[in-house]
Amino acid sequence: MEKLKKIFMNLCFGKKGSTLIEIALYIALVVIVCIVVVTALGDKLQGVFQKIVDSL
Numbered sequence: 001m002e003k004l005k006k007i008f009m010n011l012c013f014g015k016k017g018s019t020l021i022e023i024a025l026y027i028a029l030v031v032i033v034c035i036v037v038v039t040a041l042g043d044k045l046q047g048v049f050q051k052i053v054d055s056l
Helices: 002-013 015-040 042-055
Strands: none
Touching: 015 042
């Protein structure tokens, strides 16, 4: 149990842990931006894909 606590503390407060947290935040930000863009452009994207399907 002590070893698990040490690993957790190292992840939270060590340099590797902070880098891991930063990477996770960047990934979360990219996902949020993608969701917002797809939501905002959803109807236009659907029209473009429908034209592609119709042409096939």
